[in-house]
Amino acid sequence: MTALLAALLIMWVPDVSTVTPLERKEIEPTPSGTTTGIPVLMYHHVSDPVNGYYGVSTNRLLSDLEQLDAAGYYLITSEDLENSLMQVPAGRRPLILTFDDGWEDNFSYIIDGDDVRLDPNCVLALLEDFCDEHPDFGRGVTFFISWDKVPFGQEVFVAEKLNLLLDMGYSVGNHTRRHDHLDRISWDRWHLAVVGALDRFHRRLGLRTGMVSAIGYPGGRFPEGVGAEEYLSELSFQGQQAVTVGFLADGSISSFGRLLDSPEGWFRIGRLDMSQYSVPRVLGWRNLMTASEARTSLHDPLPWRMPIYEQRFR
Ligand SMILES: [Zn+2]
Numbered sequence: 001m002t003a004l005l006a007a008l009l010i011m012w013v014p015d016v017s018t019v020t021p022l023e024r025k026e027i028e029p030t031p032s033g034t035t036t037g038i039p040v041l042m043y044h045h046v047s048d049p050v051n052g053y054y055g056v057s058t059n060r061l062l063s064d065l066e067q068l069d070a071a072g073y074y075l076i077t078s079e080d081l082e083n084s085l086m087q088v089p090a091g092r093r094p095l096i097l098t099f100d101d102g103w104e105d106n107f108s109y110i111i112d113g114d115d116v117r118l119d120p121n122c123v124l125a126l127l128e129d130f131c132d133e134h135p136d137f138g139r140g141v142t143f144f145i146s147w148d149k150v151p152f153g154q155e156v157f158v159a160e161k162l163n164l165l166l167d168m169g170y171s172v173g174n175h176t177r178r179h180d181h182l183d184r185i186s187w188d189r190w191h192l193a194v195v196g197a198l199d200r201f202h203r204r205l206g207l208r209t210g211m212v213s214a215i216g217y218p219g220g221r222f223p224e225g226v227g228a229e230e231y232l233s234e235l236s237f238q239g240q241q242a243v244t245v246g247f248l249a250d251g252s253i254s255s256f257g258r259l260l261d262s263p264e265g266w267f268r269i270g271r272l273d274m275s276q277y278s279v280p281r282v283l284g285w286r287n288l289m290t291a292s293e294a295r296t297s298l299h300d301p302l303p304w305r306m307p308i309y310e311q312r313f314r
Helices: 002-011 058-070 078-082 123-133 155-167 187-211 228-233 279-283
Strands: 040-043 073-075 093-101 109-112 115-118 142-145 171-174 214-216 245-247
Touching: 058 123, 058 279, 078 093, 078 171, 078 245, 142 214, 155 171, 155 187, 171 187, 187 228
Parallel strands: 040 093, 073 093, 093 142, 142 171, 171 214, 214 245
Antiparallel strands: 109 115
């Protein structure tokens, strides 16, 4: 075996001419008849009893996960979008789950004297258990955190929780400093709203703050047709672009093939509020990517590629 390996290594000649330069924006036209819609679902409180208008019960979340897994979905995060979805396995189709605001029922510890353990009914515990039992469903959701309250509600654990989420492969997103609705405040206040939130993250995450580059717009809206995308893309934190991808809450499923072909599209990704939608209704969208449009073998490329994210407007 070793001799075979050595022989192969001797025969191996690096073929640098076939390496794709990283900065190239790879866009292949979406083949006609191919659907490219990727559902991005939004949750807030998940608790028993249901908390408020935007809340759902733990059973409702679990039932949604069961139905989405049965429909062939696979969890990805916004970072995976920027990496062109190459990790979506054969026969599965991509899905993004997001949890807004950073409520304590999303990630909670039970403190019993010296004993600190994960609350088995919090979203993180429910997701971990579900994904352990359903390995084909993948793992990883995005938690959008606003700093108008203590993220996940337990002050002493804020840094630990945010770091642990990143350690576990979850995604942490920006939901602004004070839950600021960017469509309602003047542009000169966007810096405080967006970069001010990153400053708060930095106190807990240090260098890892660079991993917080997705934004979920509080209130779900983002100004249209006035160059807001370009303005937002120019905000930076410690030399890095502060926001690379933005999520609306507009009750739509974006067709990514076309959307991500424009710089503006990255800041206008549609989401569905699951306190108002059901999974059967989500599955009824006509533009959804089907499992057969995902790769049929792990070694095949997707029939179309997501454009790889690059710094835009610059
Ligand atoms: Zn919110």
